[in-house]
Amino acid sequence: MVRLGFISLALLSACTGEIESENLKGLTPQEQVAQTLWVDKALPVLSGKCTMCHDGSMPNIGYIAGADDLMKRDTLISYVPRIVNMGAPQSSRILTKGDHSATGGGPALDATQASDILSWIVAERDARPQADVIRTMQAPMMVCTTPPCPVNVVDISGLGAAGSVEFTISQVGADSYFTDLKIKAGADGLYVEHPLLESWPTGATDPKPDPLDRFFAIQQNIEPNMELVLGTASVGGFNSTDPISLRFDVVEKKRP
Numbered sequence: 001m002v003r004l005g006f007i008s009l010a011l012l013s014a015c016t017g018e019i020e021s022e023n024l025k026g027l028t029p030q031e032q033v034a035q036t037l038w039v040d041k042a043l044p045v046l047s048g049k050c051t052m053c054h055d056g057s058m059p060n061i062g063y064i065a066g067a068d069d070l071m072k073r074d075t076l077i078s079y080v081p082r083i084v085n086m087g088a089p090q091s092s093r094i095l096t097k098g099d100h101s102a103t104g105g106g107p108a109l110d111a112t113q114a115s116d117i118l119s120w121i122v123a124e125r126d127a128r129p130q131a132d133v134i135r136t137m138q139a140p141m142m143v144c145t146t147p148p149c150p151v152n153v154v155d156i157s158g159l160g161a162a163g164s165v166e167f168t169i170s171q172v173g174a175d176s177y178f179t180d181l182k183i184k185a186g187a188d189g190l191y192v193e194h195p196l197l198e199s200w201p202t203g204a205t206d207p208k209p210d211p212l213d214r215f216f217a218i219q220q221n222i223e224p225n226m227e228l229v230l231g232t233a234s235v236g237g238f239n240s241t242d243p244i245s246l247r248f249d250v251v252e253k254k255r256p
């Protein structure tokens with residue numbers, strides 16, 4: 001390919017292929033893969049179906065706002081609450097949201113579109129230094145067959161501040177049904193972000209995340225010795241006899 005100088009490149013702004021390859025200069029090979037997947041796969045899907053509402057033109061949902069392709073990407077990656085989940089890409093809210101036209105929103109992604117966006121998220125994750133994963137030990141479950149149900153207590157004290165996650169679990173068809181799900185703070189209180197339920201099928205080296213990533217938006221202070229009630233959750237495809245772990249983005253003592 002002919003290498004163009006900066007001035008001629010600016011004049012030839014219609015020549016996107018060239019601009020793209022210029023933009024890849026200085027990136028690691030993994031970053032190049034991720035950026036190419038963003039520009040060629042993920043963004044076209046989002047532009048066709050999602051950006052008309054999520055480009056910042058509507059308040060509070062500007063997940064894909066930005067003056068150019070890469071700024072849109074940066075907004076989406078850093079948006080809080082986390083729409084893109086690097087810790088468990090396939091459970092990212094952007095993939096699992098589905099049809100939300102009933103609430104003034106958009107259509108579902110089809111399987112190909114979802115898999116294009118997923119490949120991009122996986123590539124972005126692979127392009128980053130492996131963050132330390134904040135995760136409890138895998139805890140064996142006491143499964144409820146008849147009430148009163150035994151309460152499972154997963155200690156999170158090793159993660160940054162004293163506390164636990166508590167719930168009962170029963171099997172309903174192919175899914176696990178969690179009730180009385182709560183996060184309890186110890187004497188220092190707790191600050192938590194983004195709890196994610198994970199199941200460990202026998203022999204698995206990676207856990208299976210909650211496919212809905214339903215607690216993605218939680219960023220919460222909990223007063224000392226108090227609890228945050230999460231309620232019930234029917235988690236598709238979790239076998240209740242498999243061990244459970246909890247993964248977080250942040251676990252700290254209560255923030256001032």
Ligand code: HEC
Pocket residue numbers: 046049050051052053054061083093094095097100103104105106107108109
């Ligand atoms: C017609 C406008 C519109 C379009 C098109 C649209 N959305 Fe939305 N979106 C909304 C509105 C309004 C909300 C807030 C209400 C809600 O959560 O349903 C929202 C919320 C969301 C959320 C918030 C997550 C949550 O549960 O809080 C996600 C993720 C999302 N949209 C993804 C998408 C994706 C992916 C597309 C394209 C396939 C898309 N949206 C297309 C209007 C739109």
